[in-house]
Amino acid sequence: MEKRTKLAEIVKNQHDVILNDWVEFQLNATTLRRDLMKESELREQSREFLGLFTQAVQSGSDIGETIWKPVKDFLGQITRSRVLLGFTPSETATFIFSLKQPLFDVIRAAVKDPKDLVADLWTTTTLLDKLGLYVMELHQQNREEVIHRQQEELLELSTPVVQLFENILALPLIGTLDSARTQVVMENLLQRIVETGAMISIIDITGVPTVDTLVAQHLLKTVAAARLMGADCIISGIRPQIAQTIVHLGVDLSEVTTKATLADAFMIALQRTGATVTKSAATKTKG
Amino acid sequence: MATLRDEIYPIRSSDDIVKVRQITREWALMQTFSLVDQTKIVTAASELARNTLEHGHGGEVRIQALQEGSRRGLRLTFVDQGPGIPDLAKALQDGFTTGNGMGLGLSGSKRLVNDFDIHSETGKGTTVMIARWK
Numbered sequence: 001m002e003k004r005t006k007l008a009e010i011v012k013n014q015h016d017v018i019l020n021d022w023v024e025f026q027l028n029a030t031t032l033r034r035d036l037m038k039e040s041e042l043r044e045q046s047r048e049f050l051g052l053f054t055q056a057v058q059s060g061s062d063i064g065e066t067i068w069k070p071v072k073d074f075l076g077q078i079t080r081s082r083v084l085l086g087f088t089p090s091e092t093a094t095f096i097f098s099l100k101q102p103l104f105d106v107i108r109a110a111v112k113d114p115k116d117l118v119a120d121l122w123t124t125t126t127l128l129d130k131l132g133l134y135v136m137e138l139h140q141q142n143r144e145e146v147i148h149r150q151q152e153e154l155l156e157l158s159t160p161v162v163q164l165f166e167n168i169l170a171l172p173l174i175g176t177l178d179s180a181r182t183q184v185v186m187e188n189l190l191q192r193i194v195e196t197g198a199m200i201s202i203i204d205i206t207g208v209p210t211v212d213t214l215v216a217q218h219l220l221k222t223v224a225a226a227r228l229m230g231a232d233c234i235i236s237g238i239r240p241q242i243a244q245t246i247v248h249l250g251v252d253l254s255e256v257t258t259k260a261t262l263a264d265a266f267m268i269a270l271q272r273t274g275a276t277v278t279k280s281a282a283t284k285t286k287g
Numbered sequence: 288m289a290t291l292r293d294e295i296y297p298i299r300s301s302d303d304i305v306k307v308r309q310i311t312r313e314w315a316l317m318q319t320f321s322l323v324d325q326t327k328i329v330t331a332a333s334e335l336a337r338n339t340l341e342h343g344h345g346g347e348v349r350i351q352a353l354q355e356g357s358r359r360g361l362r363l364t365f366v367d368q369g370p371g372i373p374d375l376a377k378a379l380q381d382g383f384t385t386g387n388g389m390g391l392g393l394s395g396s397k398r399l400v401n402d403f404d405i406h407s408e409t410g411k412g413t414t415v416m417i418a419r420w421k
Contacts, residue, residue, distance in 0.1 A: 176305055210308055210326070212333040213389045241326035248327065249334075249395035250381050 006111065006120055007127075008058045011050075014106040019050050021102035031094040036085045045078055045095075061127040063134065075135055083142040092139045096132040100125065159185045161192040167199040168269045169231075170262065174207030182218040186225060193231045200269040201226055204262045206237030216251040223256050232272070234258070236265035291352040291359075292317075298339045298346055298365070307336040307348055311363065314352055318359045320421050328361055328419040331399040334392040335365045335415050341386060343367025343413055353418070360420040362402075368412040375407060 011018065023046050026032060027039065052071045059067045075096075082092045103124050111117045159181070164170050171189050175181075189201060203222065208215065223233040236259040238246075246253060259265040270277060296310060297303060311332040315325040332348075339346045346367030353360045372378045379397065384390035393415075397403040402418035 209312075210329050210333050212330045212337075213391045213395060214333075214337060217389050241323045244323055245326050245330045245399065248398040249330065250391045250398070251389065251395070 006116070007061070007107070007123055008054075010106055010110050010120075011054045011057055011103070014110070015050065015054060018099075018102045018106055019047060021105065022046055022050070022099050025098045025101055026094065029094055029098055031088075031091045033085075033087060033091055036087065049074055049078075049095075050099075057127075061123055063127070063130050071131070072134065075131065076138055079135055079138040080142055083139060083146065087139075089136055089139045093132050093135050096128055096135050100128050103128070159188050161188050161201075163192075163196060163198070164202070164266060165270065165273075165275065167197070167273045168266070169193065169196060169198045169201040170204060170266075171201060172204045172207065172262075175209075177208060177215045177218055182222070186222050189222065190225060190229060193226060193229050198231055199273055200232050200234065202234045202236055202262065202265045202269060204237045204265070205235060205242075206239070206262070208237075211242050211246060213249055213251060216246065216249070216253070220253075220256070232257070234265040234268060236260070236262045288353055288355045291354055293349070293351045295347055295349045298336050298348055298367075301340065304333060304336045304340060308333050310350060311361070314350055314361055315419075318352055318361055318421060320361070320419070324419060324421055327399040328363075328417075331396040331417055331419075332363055334396045335363070335417065338392055338415070339365045339367045339369075339413075342372075343369030345369075346412070358420050360401075360418050362416065362418040365415045366412065367414075371409040371411055371413055372405075372407040373409050375405060379405075 023043050026042060026046065032042075049071070052074055056068045056071050059065070062068075063072065078095065079092055082095075104121060107120050107124060108117065111120050159171070159173075162170050162172075169189070169192055171185065173185065177185075189203075192198070193201065203219065205211065205219070211219075219235060223235070226233050234257045235253070238258050238260055257265075257268065259268065267277070292314070296307060298307065308329050311329045312325060315328055320328070336348060339348070343365075344367065346365065346369070349364040349366070351362040351364075353362055377383050379394050380390075381394045382390040393405075396415075396417060400417040400419045402416070404416040405413070407413040
């Protein structure tokens with residue numbers, strides 16, 4: 001208990017010295033991002049943090065206590081903003097770890113007895129390590145949130161169902177067809193079939209690099225579901241290497257109409273819906 | 288036979304399957320495989336990596352770039368410590384599946400490569416080796 005109060009007392013009395021040294025340290029650190037953050041902003045953040053830190057440390061150095069909540073909340077704020085600005089974990093955590101040196105300096109000057117000095121330094125270093133790790137965890141958490149959000153956005157973006165003509169829909173697939181995405185693809189397609197009353201949907205797999213049995217199975221299931229709703233499917237974008245691979249795998253796609261290109265598939269779809277494409281007379285004479 | 292490159296990658300999640308595909312494609316390009324050969328080995332790798340994850344409860348893959356005389360090849364060895372396959376002959380039949388798949392992964396992969404070797408022991412795990420030569 002006595003040790004704690006010593007740290008608390010020193011931090012309280014030497015507040016201005018610590019703040020100046022600390023800001024100085026951060027400004028000289030190699031991890032400083034002058035491109036992302038203004039000096040005044042850094043100074044303001046440091047001042048506010050040290051204020052909260054001083055207050056909390058008066059009642060002990062266990063950051064699990066409720067008294068530390070304002071400190072942790074504030075760290076949460078600045079970590080979030082730094083993640084969004086594009087700081088690396090080291091750059092973010094330097095905010096805490098750079099406080100060590102200034103604190104050590106003032107403690108060394110204030111505590112004369114070697115035993116007390118060691119004890120005080122130990123308390124300080126464990127406390128700052130805990131806060132530093134807390135910041136790292138927050139940083140990680142924030143990054144994961146960003147990744148998760150991007151994944152969801154990608155999921156939405158990558159499955160647009162477009163209408164090519166009356167009664168004809170197209171679904172251009174791009175990238176990996178893992179289970180989660182296939183579910184979204186299926187739902188989108190079936191939904192659009194209901195909305196448009198389309199007779200034919202073209203699933204284009206030009207942008208799918210690997211067609212293995214799982215992808216083939218997903219495609220066949222999508223085709224079967226669309227058929228149940230009264231729409232026929234054409235799979236297009238089957239490149240020579242994909243065709244050979246599908247044959248060797250032993251996947252039977254004979255029940256589905258397949259075409260090499262989206263253009264071919266579109267022509268078939270037009271024929272089936274009774275539409276014809278002709279070149280206008282003017283173009284004919286010119287050509 | 289000379290080994291040009293030799294690396295091991297974990298297969299613990301479906302993201303790792305995507306990674307195995309990407310690495311296999313990259314290495315096949317390095318070995319100057321034709322587009323058809325690239326696609327075949329990548330597809331086989333995808334099937335077997337998924338088997339390792341789903342049936343073997345995860346494991347790893349060893350990728351080796353080989354050279355023998357003037358011919359170049361790629362060898363992939365999938366290892367898991369899962370439940371093993373009780374009846375190999377049955378597992379290699381087209382259409383046989385214990386999961387929800389098409390039952391073509393193992394037999395299909397065999398047809399996509401030049402060398403195929405499988406060892407399995409019930410309760411100890413499964414090792415599948417495939418190689419494709421250009």
